[in-house]
Amino acid sequence: MNAKLSADLYITGAAEIITCVANGTDRLGRIPDAVLAAKDGWVLAVGPANRVEAEVDMTGAKVIDASRKIVAPGFVDCHTHLIFGKSRAKEFALKMTRSTVEIEAMGIDTGIPASIAMTREASEDDLFHGAMDRLTRMLRHGTTTVESKSGYGINRTDELKMLRVNQRLSAAQSIDIVSTFLGAHDFPPEIDRNRQSERNRYIETLIHEMIPEVAESGLAEFCDIYCDDGYYTAEESRRILEAGIRHELRAKIHTDAYSGIGGSALAAELGAISADHLNYTSPLEMIAMAKAGVVGVVLPALDFAVAHHRPVVPRKMIEAGMTLALGTNLNPGNWTESMRFVMLLACRNHGMSLEEALLAATMGAAKAIGRDADIGSLEKGKKADLQIWDIPEFEHLIYRLDHNPVVSVIKTGRVLFDNGRRKS
Structure with a gap:
C-alpha cells in the first residue's frame, strides 16, 4: 500500500x-x-x-x-507597464471633453512621451515604491503573477533602471514578476523620428548595445516592440526582435493597435510568444498566428480608456483557432489594476463569454509569458x-x-x- x-x-x-x-x-x-x-x-x-x-x-x-x-x-496579468513615474490623471480627465491638440496647447504633455519624461525624472527608489503600491492592490484583486515591461526610459540608463526595479520587486514581495525589455516602445523624444539616420542610430544602439547588455545581465527574458504607424515599421521590428532572439530573449510584439502594417505576420514568422492589442489584425494573420502558436493578448481596458474607434474583436481570433489572453495594460494612460474589471469589459464590450474570459485571464495569460507548465x-x-x-x-x-x-x-x-x- x-x-x-x-x-x-x-x-x-x-x-x-x-x-x-x-x-x-x-x-x-x-x-x-x-x-x-x-x-x-x-x-x-x-x-x-x-x-x-x-x-x-x-x-x-x-x-x-x-x-x-x-x-x-x-490571475496572471501578462501585459503591464507597471513601472512609471507620475500619473497622467489630468490628461486623462481633460480627454473626456478635449482633444490632444487642445490639451497640449495648455502646456500639458501627453501620451508615451509624457510618461518617458516623468519616468526619466524619477529615481529608482521612487519607481520601486510606486510599483510596490500598485502590486499590493493587484494582489488584493487576486493577481499572483505580473509581466512588467520597461519602455518609458528609451535610453540605456533609464531602461536599465526600470529593469533593475523589476529585480527589486521580485525580491521584495510575493507576486512573481516576469521582466520584459521594451526599449523599442517609442523613439527617444530628443531625436527626430522622421529622419531615417536618427532612427537608425537608435535602432543600432538597441541591437548592438542595449539588447546584449540586458540579456547578459539577466534583466529580462522577453524582448518587445511597438510595431505600428508612427512607431516601428515591420522591417525595423524584425531587426530588433531577431537581435533579441539571438541573445535568447523571446519575442513579444505590440501591434495592430491603430493600423495593420505587418506586425502580426511578423509575430507568426518569428514564433513570438505573444502579439498584443490586435485591433487591426486581418483574418489571414490570425490564422497564421494560430498555426504558429502565438498567443493573442487583448487589452479591453485600453480600448475603454481611450474610447478606441475600432475595439478589438476576440471572437474572430477564437474562430481562427488562436489562444487568447487578457492583460490590464496597466500604465499611466490606462491605470487598471484589476483583472476582474478587465474580464468584465471583455465580456460586456468585446463579446467574450465569462468562461472564455476566465481562461484568458489564467491559462491563456500564463501561456503568453511561458509559465503555463507551473501556473494558470x-x-x-x-x-x-x-x-x-x-x-x-x-x-x-x-x-x-x-x-x-x-x-x-x-x-x-x-x-x-x-x-x-x-x-x-
Whole structure:
C-alpha cells in the first residue's frame, strides 16, 4: 500500500473549485463541494473530499475554510507597464471633453512621451515604491503573477533602471514578476523620428548595445516592440526582435493597435510568444498566428480608456483557432489594476463569454509569458497560486460591476490575504 502524501495546506468546504483544466465539455473543470491540498507551495490534489483525503495526509496542515465560497487560480496579468513615474490623471480627465491638440496647447504633455519624461525624472527608489503600491492592490484583486515591461526610459540608463526595479520587486514581495525589455516602445523624444539616420542610430544602439547588455545581465527574458504607424515599421521590428532572439530573449510584439502594417505576420514568422492589442489584425494573420502558436493578448481596458474607434474583436481570433489572453495594460494612460474589471469589459464590450474570459485571464495569460507548465490552473504538480471569492455563484464575478469578491489570496501555498486582511 502506497504511503499518503503529506500536506501543509488544506482548503476545505469550497462550494466550487474552478480548476481551469478542461473536463469533457466543461472547459473550466468546475468541481462542486471540493477541497485542495498542497505541500511546499505545490498542489498535491484537488477534488471531492473523500478522494483527496484518501490520497493525502492532512495531519498538521494549515486549514483554510472556504465554506460557501469559490476557489479559482490566481490571475496572471501578462501585459503591464507597471513601472512609471507620475500619473497622467489630468490628461486623462481633460480627454473626456478635449482633444490632444487642445490639451497640449495648455502646456500639458501627453501620451508615451509624457510618461518617458516623468519616468526619466524619477529615481529608482521612487519607481520601486510606486510599483510596490500598485502590486499590493493587484494582489488584493487576486493577481499572483505580473509581466512588467520597461519602455518609458528609451535610453540605456533609464531602461536599465526600470529593469533593475523589476529585480527589486521580485525580491521584495510575493507576486512573481516576469521582466520584459521594451526599449523599442517609442523613439527617444530628443531625436527626430522622421529622419531615417536618427532612427537608425537608435535602432543600432538597441541591437548592438542595449539588447546584449540586458540579456547578459539577466534583466529580462522577453524582448518587445511597438510595431505600428508612427512607431516601428515591420522591417525595423524584425531587426530588433531577431537581435533579441539571438541573445535568447523571446519575442513579444505590440501591434495592430491603430493600423495593420505587418506586425502580426511578423509575430507568426518569428514564433513570438505573444502579439498584443490586435485591433487591426486581418483574418489571414490570425490564422497564421494560430498555426504558429502565438498567443493573442487583448487589452479591453485600453480600448475603454481611450474610447478606441475600432475595439478589438476576440471572437474572430477564437474562430481562427488562436489562444487568447487578457492583460490590464496597466500604465499611466490606462491605470487598471484589476483583472476582474478587465474580464468584465471583455465580456460586456468585446463579446467574450465569462468562461472564455476566465481562461484568458489564467491559462491563456500564463501561456503568453511561458509559465503555463507551473501556473494558470489548479492541478497536481502546479503552484498553489489561488484566490477565494465570496460570491454565491460564478456569474457574480462580472455581474456585480464594482465589487471585488476576493477574500483570500494564496501565493505558492502562502496565505497573503485572508478574509480581506493582509498577512505578514
